[in-house]
Amino acid sequence: MKKASLTILLTVLIVLGLSAVALATETEVKVAGLRVFYAIVTAAGFGMAIAAIGCGLAQGLAIKSAVEGTARNPEASGKITVNMLIGLAMIESLAIYALVVALILLYAYPMSGPIKGLVGM
Amino acid sequence: MEHPILFLSLLFDLIGLGDFAHHYPHVVYSWLVMLLFIVFGWIAGKGVSIIPNKLQNLFEVMIEGIENFQVDMMGEEGRRYFPLIATIGLYVFTCNVLGLVPGLLSPTANINTTLSVALVTFCATHYVGIRFHGIKYVKHFMGSMLPLAPLMIPIEIIGHLSRVLSLTLRLFGNIMGEDLVLAILLLLAGKFLAPLPMMFMAIFTSFVQALIFSLLSMLYISAAIEEAH
Numbered sequence: 001m002k003k004a005s006l007t008i009l010l011t012v013l014i015v016l017g018l019s020a021v022a023l024a025t026e027t028e029v030k031v032a033g034l035r036v037f038y039a040i041v042t043a044a045g046f047g048m049a050i051a052a053i054g055c056g057l058a059q060g061l062a063i064k065s066a067v068e069g070t071a072r073n074p075e076a077s078g079k080i081t082v083n084m085l086i087g088l089a090m091i092e093s094l095a096i097y098a099l100v101v102a103l104i105l106l107y108a109y110p111m112s113g114p115i116k117g118l119v120g121m
Numbered sequence: 122m123e124h125p126i127l128f129l130s131l132l133f134d135l136i137g138l139g140d141f142a143h144h145y146p147h148v149v150y151s152w153l154v155m156l157l158f159i160v161f162g163w164i165a166g167k168g169v170s171i172i173p174n175k176l177q178n179l180f181e182v183m184i185e186g187i188e189n190f191q192v193d194m195m196g197e198e199g200r201r202y203f204p205l206i207a208t209i210g211l212y213v214f215t216c217n218v219l220g221l222v223p224g225l226l227s228p229t230a231n232i233n234t235t236l237s238v239a240l241v242t243f244c245a246t247h248y249v250g251i252r253f254h255g256i257k258y259v260k261h262f263m264g265s266m267l268p269l270a271p272l273m274i275p276i277e278i279i280g281h282l283s284r285v286l287s288l289t290l291r292l293f294g295n296i297m298g299e300d301l302v303l304a305i306l307l308l309l310a311g312k313f314l315a316p317l318p319m320m321f322m323a324i325f326t327s328f329v330q331a332l333i334f335s336l337l338s339m340l341y342i343s344a345a346i347e348e349a350h
Contacts, residue, residue, distance in 0.1 A: 086332075089329055093294070099294050
């Protein structure tokens with residue numbers, strides 16, 4: 001069942017992709033251009049959201065260990081807090097990379113000029 | 122929203138360099154940060170006495186704090202690189218916080234500024250390595266065993282280049298993201314002071330990002346100083 005739905009999904013994607021090549025009329029070109037924008041917006045939204053899942057879980061584990069360490073040994077809390085903050089910033093930077101990719105897709109996508117010209121905007 | 126009102130750009134308009142200031146506001150504002158540091162450094166160094174007065178106390182606390190943190194991380198031989206690390210840390214922090222003042226812009230919200238600071242760190246790392254070890258610095262790239270060297274050299278080179286990329290993107294993404302959030306909150310509910318809680322968070326993340334940048338610079342330089350595997 002899973003393989004069948006995967007095959008269907010791939011077929012739909014390939015047909016959509018190849019349909020861009022076989023276009024002739026102006027409205028179909030516009031539709032293809034708009035599809036690129038749909039894809040960009042979807043990718044930007046979901047990309048950042050999925051990165052936030054991983055970042056949230058990882059930072060939760062880091063804070064869990066830091067708080068447990070402080071509970072065991074309260075006078076080491078200064079050093080533990082410093083290390084925890086450093087670790088949190090490292091983990092957060094991975095989510096920031098996803099954000100930068102989303103921003104590039106939305107605001108600096110290199111093909112957006114030609115696509116806008118095709119769509120007529 | 123695309124073109125915020127910036128005080129220094131308006132000032133440059135009066136002089137006649139308005140075009141430059143509108144296209145490259147991050148350069149203009151990094152000049153402002155440089156000017157601030159020169160003025161504060163001059164004021165701090167003026168009446169230095171054994172019994173410190175209030176302003177000297179403040180500067181001593183800041184500088185000693187950074188220096189102790191650095192010597193903790195790097196060891197005694199790292200003390201000579203303290204001016205570089207402190208400048209990187211203070212410059213990045215001031216640049217980040219500058220964007221929270223209405224009418225000013227963070228230079229680090231532009232990828233050119235962050236890339237320039239990351240390149241300074243990168244060049245400093247290799248300069249320090251070559252100065253300490255001479256030609257034997259190449260051993261750092263060759264890995265632990267000699268037969269592995271053809272495999273390790275490309276990996277190490279890519280790792281070193283990725284350090285520049287990660288430093289740049291981390292700082293740029295954080296500060297640009299915080300600026301975007303502030304702008305969007307302003308757009309949504311500006312007259313109800315909606316950006317204000319976000320600004321407190323922004324001060325915290327600006328400080329943490331400056332700390333992380335200077336800490337990573339310290340770690341890279343100390344990795345270049347210590348012996349190869």
